[in-house]
Amino acid sequence: MATSADPSLDDRETESRRDPADYEIPNPQPRPQGEEEELLRIWARPRGWRIISAVNNTVVGIGYLGAAFLFFLLAGVLALLMRTQLAVPGNDFLSQELYNQIFTVHGTTMMFLFAVPAVEALGVMLLPQMLAARDLPFPRLSAFAIWAYVVGGFAFFSTIFFDLAPDGGWFMYTPLTLKEFSPGDNADFWLLGIGFIEISAIAGAVEIVVGTLKTRPPGMSLAKMPIFAWAMLIFAAMIIFAFPAVILGTMLLEIERSFGWPFFTADKGGDPLLWQHLFWFFGHPEVYIIFLPAAGLVSMIVSTMARRPLIGHDLIVVALIGTGFFSFGLWVHHMFTTGIPSLSLAFFSAASMAVAIPSGIQVFSWIATIAASKGKFRINTPSLFVLGFLFIFTIGGLTGIMVALVPVDFQVHDTYFVVAHFHYVLIGGMVFPLFATFYYWTPMVSRNPLSERVGRWVFWLMFAGFHIAFFPMHLTGLRGMPRRVWTYPEGVGWDTLNMVSTIGAYIFAAGVLVFVVDLIRRFRPVITGGSSPDNPWQAGTLEWLPSDVYSTRSIPLVTSREPLWDQPNLSKEVEEGRHFLPNAPTGERETIVTSAVDGKPQYIIRMPGPGFAHVAAAVFTAAFFLLLTVKMVTLAAACAVAAVVAFLLWSWGLDKGPGKGEVDIGGGISLPTYMSGPSSHAWWAMVVLIIVAASLYLSYVFSYLYLWVVSPQVWPDAASSALPDAVWPLASAGLVIAAAGLVLAAGRLLPPPGRKSPAVAVCLALAGVLLVAALGLNIWSHWQAGVRPAQDAYGAMVYMAAVLDGQLVLAVLFLLGVAAVRSVVGRLDRVWRVSYENAALLSWYCAAQMLVGLVLVNGFPRVAG
Amino acid sequence: MVDRRLQRPPSTTIGTILFLLWGLVIWGLQFSASYLAHTWLCRLGASAAVIDAAIAGLTVLAVALIAPLALQPDWSARLAGVRGGEADAGHLKTVARAVALLSILAAVWTGLGALMVEACVLGR
Incomplete structure (x- = not known):
């Protein structure tokens, strides 16, 4: 298959094999006149209101980061409201219902609308600069992601003003969030609002994987890649594998709420615990998704301030990879008290302890780098925030080891001890590095740096306020105060501790306010003109x-x-x-x-x-x-x-x-x-998207098998009339295979450059028709067997497979349609073929997924029953 | 104009990624298989001895699959198609080997649970 514009070159020969030392760099001649002017013209940013059409990573990155920081401030205000309510016992500053909405929106906003978008924004803004790329490989994809996030995020947050905010906690456990116990639209706003963040995060992940792997400067091998790029690469990979689980969970919950398909209803064979598995399979990696980029930023800042390379650079890469993997083996530690068998708990307890090793490697590497600077380590606002991060995050890590022990968790689960732990690791592990980043990298994007003098005030107010607010919560929790309570009785030993926590929260907020004032006074982005310090x-x-x-x-x-x-x-x-x-x-x-x-x-x-x-x-x-x-x-x-x-x-x-x-x-x-x-960035992006789709489907397969284990009585056996006759799934499989074959044939029929081929369009169109027919036949076969999606969990899972296939078929139809039209108008041929390749890749994956589904849904009950 | 049809072939991307991640991929599979096997075998009513043996077997298998990379990173790197300059390949081998050692530790740590906790007993 030809791969470059010159068909005489095959895949291996399109890549320069020369050693970088042999390149004729620097170019000896002076550059021609007008070259820079042309670059300025081509890369000019739109002016005035047209700035919304901008796709430059610097513009998108600043907008993205600004929106994320605004959500941090908004969610912070909600936190102050909560602390005000809890300052004294028996308080009625907030009603119970409003308090439930506030803590839900606080958590959801911090985790979904601030933390992940903020680190993604830093990736958008910093990665191309660190890799000396002129932009990310898919600039409009990042821009799409930010707009989806901004619109969806603000729509979600505004629900708090209309008594429509979700109130089931940021993790939205079933059965509380099912229609029976949450009849209003509140939960639906959470479910659909989170959908934007999911789209936005995955779009960003595609961009970052392809950008870090494919748009580095010549000579920058993987081994020479900046540590922040490693962190972002692993961050993006984690998003690819973790987010699909919560996407599936939100789909299942919304479908149950809207149509009554009983995925989570126990008396119809569902299981509320399925939601917890799906949510926390995402939720635990989520906190490391938030932490790893921050750790990468810290590594960059420590090295600069110590004026030397990082000690243990390779081990830090190991630690980042190790953290990424281990984080997927921890999720059940959020469910230790749910009655899961002890040995199963032991696996997750072991992994929860093991994840401390890679974190520890990073911490010791940073300490060693600072020590090895032999007194040259510069103390300034960025490095103060880094030192603050080290201290706070380490304490959070220690309490993390404590709650990793199952018997300890049995005592402190759902108490303020856990609230203290996760605020130590999240504020310590992400917010402090973020502020270090603001002070360190602002000179790259602003005509003025932030004030060093004011920055020290910001740091000490935030550092002191943080400990005053959150350290007492360890004690409050050990004294038995549960989480998510809107008030508490007087005289049970929580009064003073809560008051101290509230005072600390206001001190912390004062630090943030001082920062905001300095930002307004000093920050002047160079995207509006001028240049930044060198x-x-x-x-x-x-x-x-x-x-x-x-x-x-x-x-x-x-x-x-x-x-x-x-x-x-x-x-x-x-x-x-x-x-x-x-x-x-x-x-x-x-x-x-x-x-x-x-x-x-x-x-x-x-x-x-x-x-x-x-x-x-x-x-x-x-x-x-x-x-x-x-x-x-x-x-x-x-x-x-x-x-x-x-x-x-x-x-x-x-x-x-x-x-x-x-x-x-x-x-x-x-x-x-x-x-x-396969060398094309478009091919890589499609492969990443396919991995996302496969992760989503794997989550579905897990859910299917899980519900079968929990409720085998609602599953048909081999003799049951609820199973369609084997001829129908076989026919459906035949249609799927034929569709895949037609897509392959279309590739063989692509004409030489400059010619058109209606046969290609016919093959692609027919392939689409066959996929739709296969899907329709599959659905009909179960329907005519009397299976209904709302009858029980088995029925729900049967039709859920069709839903997942259906959304993929829609995407495939879109791509096949575009490719077919391009072939008719002469914009698709043997060389000009990327749109065909992308459509083909997704079509073949779709075929594979549909075949797996047919085997699972039609074959598994026959074997297991 | 440079003739790009020159000597050293590039490192294979998939091979390099697999080389770097091998240990943790095997750990992940051992972890998942142990969790799933425990769940499934408990449902089938298997004895604790059978379950412990299954988990022990998975642990031994995992260590056996990871160990060659930890002990012979040069050979594993060649198998995976990792090339590039000596310094670059050296860094990648360091990373892969350390990942493998960490993974062996993690696999053993995961499997140890079977020695200390009884199978199929409810947690609370």
């Missing part, structure tokens, strides 16, 4: 290269982990355009794609500029879900149509084709400007 910390990594709206003037050849320390002339050479891609040879927004492991140049990616299609897609998608929540179905349908049109316009502009062929990027290298096949 590398004020004398750091060694690439984000401190001189940059403008086009990022760096040229993309550097990297030979070490701290290029600015090891190549003293690098900044000057890059700014003079003497490294790679000092111009825009295709006249479009470009960056270099390099190989994932060795960092060798492969091709030039041509990226889109500002536009409105992705904004419209985000707004109408958000509107669709929100209108469904309030049961305005007709308007929701109209928004769905508008969203689909917006997605069509967006996707039509993708896959621009081979263009100019190979171009000279400097250093004696020419690269193609178009790539298809």
